[in-house]
Amino acid sequence: MSLFWRIFLLNAAVLITATLLLLGPVTVSTPVLLTEAIVLTVGLAAMLIANAALLRIGLAPLRRLARAMTTIDLLQPEPRLVAVGSGGTAELIRAFNAMIDRLEAERAASAAAALSAQEAERRRVSQELHDEVGQTLTAMLLELKQVARHAPEPIRAQLAGVQETTRDSLDEIRRIARRLRPGVLEELGLVSALKALTSEVTGHTDLTVEQHLAADLPVLGREAELVIYRVAQEALTNTVRHGKATAVGVNLEHRGGFVRLHVRDDGRGIGGAPEGSGIRGMRERALLIGAHLGVGPALGGGTEVRLTVPVGEAGGRP
Structure with a gap:
């Protein structure tokens, strides 16, 4: 009725x-x-x-x-x-x-297509930065070195400053290229890629990073490894840019049929601010592999990001 x-x-x-x-x-x-x-x-x-x-x-x-x-x-x-x-x-x-x-x-389906296109564009831009811009700056360094060798002393000192600036620019270009296309992820695996990511953060900021990365991870698909890496990358980027933190912990473990990534900082937290494009991008990536993403305030202050990825037959929601 x-x-x-x-x-x-x-x-x-x-x-x-x-x-x-x-x-x-x-x-x-x-x-x-x-x-x-x-x-x-x-x-x-x-x-x-x-x-x-x-x-x-x-x-x-x-x-x-x-x-x-x-x-x-x-x-x-x-x-x-x-x-x-x-x-x-x-x-x-x-x-x-x-x-x-x-x-x-x-x-x-649409998010998968968009993220696939995004990764392809990142690889293309990274390759161009490495092959074209990087090689151009390397050639400039060689030419500056050659010119400085025959230049008088006052000009030689100025050229040394230009060389240092060019060398710093080359290092920055290479760093950007690595962020766009994590080659170490494809060549050495997820754990090595996360170690390189945390080393890069500590090398360019005053942030202290404590990492606990399990070495006995099960075999994950290429897409799942990329999602875990990108979530960790975005979480660390938010910590550096917005968190005003002094320390952050990165944990990766395999337990109970799930691989769990946990990134926690001691910053100011997210409060009641609406989720930005970075967090929503992490959620879209998590949904692609059936993972669960949690973002919220940490106990004692700061922000924590939790990604739980089902493995093998445990592929239900946690």
Whole structure:
């Protein structure tokens, strides 16, 4: 029975019952006696209370559905609503769940294509920086060295400063190229790539990095390793740029059929600030491999990022 007919018949039953009572044992005098007024008032209150209670019970699934519609976030999947209720209510909830399943599948497919294109573009830019800009700066260093060798002393000192600036620029170009395309990840694996990442952070900032990286990790797919690396990279980048932290810990372990990455700093935390594109990008990457990402305040202050990746047959949600 549809919601319309249930509400209609409910109200009809209440009105018919009231009419029968007025035509039967309950009568109203003119003027209305006090006892009759009390009976009518109590009866009306009872009908209103019964009507409100029955409507609240009948419309409860719709209220839950409306709340889910206003809070749903495709980047943070939640358990689906249970299709309870009679008539069209359960059908509406099932349709809503099917719509969310379809939207999540479409978003995952589009995000996978976008991230794949992004990684390809990063590789291309990294290669061009390394091959073209890097080689050009290297040639400039050689020419400056040759010119400085035959230059008089005052100019030689100036050329030495130019050489140092060019050498610093070359190092920065190489660092950017490594961030765009982590070659060590493809050549030496995830643990070595994370060690190189933390070494790079400590080499260019005053941040103290404490790392605990398990060496007995199971075999992960190339995509899963890239997601773990990019999440760690983004977490450390946020710590350096926004966290105002002095220390950060990076932990990677394999336990209970899951590989867990934990990055925690002692900075100012995220507070009530809305999630930026970096965190949402991490969530999109996590969804691609069925992982769970948690970002929030750490105990004692700071921010922590937790990525839980299912491995093998444990590929359910943690």
